[in-house]
Structures are given as C-alpha cells and as structure tokens.
Amino acid sequence: MKPADDSEAAYTPGGRLAVERDAAGWLIWHPPDCAQRPAAQWFSPAWWRSHGALQDTARGRGEAVFVQAAPDTTWVVRHYQRGGLLARINRDRYLWTGVARSRALREMAMLADLSAAGLAVPRPVAARIRRRGLTVSADLITVAIPNAAPLAEHLMHAALAPSVWHACGRAIAALHQAGVWHADLNARNILVDEDADVHLIDFDRARRRSPARRWRHDNLARLRRSLDKFVARETGFCFAESDWQRLQAGYREVFAEDLDAAGL
DSSP, X not given: OOOSSSOHXXXXXXXXXXXXXXXXXXXXXXXTTOOSOXXXXXXXXXXXXXXXXXXXXXXXXXXXXXXXXXXXXXXXXEEOOOOSGGGGXXXXXXXXXXXXXXXXXXXXXXXXXXXXXXXXXXXXXXXXXXXXXXXXXXXXXXXXXXXXEEHHHHHTXXXXXXXXXXXXXXXXXXXXXXXXXXXXXXXTSEEEETTOOEEEOOOTTOEEOOOOHHHHHHHHHHHHHHHHHHHHHSTTOOOOHXXXXXXXXXXXXXXXXXXXXXXX
C-alpha cells in the first residue's frame, strides 16, 4: 500500500488509518471498524436502497443516510456538501490541496483519535475522495450511535432531565479538554441516546487547539445561539434558562471558571 504523493505517515496520523489510491482518487479506512478495503458501492445510498438496507435519512448540511451494514451494525453514510449561499453555486466540490489536507482524511483522523481516547463520538469506518482536475468530492461512513436522536429533536417533544443538560456540559468540556474546537456546535450535532448518554457528532472542519478560553467560550456561545433560534421558530420548544445553567454546571466540573461573566 503506497501513497501516490506524500509519505504514508502523512496519511495515517497515529497509525490508525489505512489509505490506498484507486482509479478515481483515494480510499481511507479505519481497520478496527473496517476489516477490509472499502467497496465503492458502500458510499452509494442507491446501492443500499436496492439491497433493502437503507433505513432512514437525516438532513443537515447535506444528507446522511442510515444503512444496515450487518445484522447488529448500522452505518451513517454522508456525502460532503456545502451549506449557505455558496451551495447554490457549488454544491459538493472542494479545491484539491492534497490528501493529507482533505476534509475527509482530517475528519477520519480526528474521529479515530477521539474514539480511541474514549470520547463519546462516532467511530469512523471509511471515506472516499474522488478527484476531478483541481477539485474533489468526498464521502464519509461512520458507525451510527444506537437509539439516539439530536438534542433539538428531543426538545421539540419534551423537556430533558437536569442530568442530561449536566451531561451535555461535561461532554463539551471533555472535547475542549482534549484540545478540539468544533466548527459547528449546535443543537443538531449533540445526540442523546435512550440511556440519556450524550454524544457529539459532525467533526468536519474540527481542529486541534490549545484549550484557550476564548475559542472554548465561542463554541459554547454558538450552541446557545442555536438553542435560542429553535426557541424563536419552534412553538413549544422545551428549552429554559435553567437548562443552560445546568449545562454550565457540567462544563465547570472540568473548567472551573465564571461563564456568566463571559456572557454565557
């Protein structure tokens, strides 16, 4: 297995990922959760549908599909897509800057590292990068979090227990303690499962940083804006100031600081 452009070490941070070039681009996989070279059809929702294995879809920035990969295993297959106004012009093409700098490789590496460290994030399975000239498109497969739904979805139906908000704060703090800045921390990228355990998802564009106060507070402020937007547009959305205070309390268990003074 020999990379085409860079050293293999550049492709396999921590030695956790395998990478192989194919005719259309590159395949990346995480051996603990993918024992073989990924097949091209794994990244096609139409293929899973034709085999009766497509279970559900979830929309966000792009569409993710849930597929039954094995009797006891569900995968999430996501095609990288742009959000906002730019998506009207360029839906899913990104400038080619090399495999090591690709969004798919970086997200795979981040998830492999965080899951190995015991953080509550999806385990990576595989990714595909397809190059065409100076641009690429990409797809990512992760192991689905069983019996979980986004925080926002839960709050559309009922209030959550104080312990869940506390767990949300601790989960975010654990991520920040690991030095990870989440690029899109919002109420849809926090999952709560049937055991009230909290998980964080969507690590596209996430970055490693030293745990400085400013960016950590910016992350929390982004989540608060997301919750406030849901309150403004969704009738009966079950979020109160006391919930935020409980989230802060969970966060303070890791970072003992005055969040109120920071406007959070």
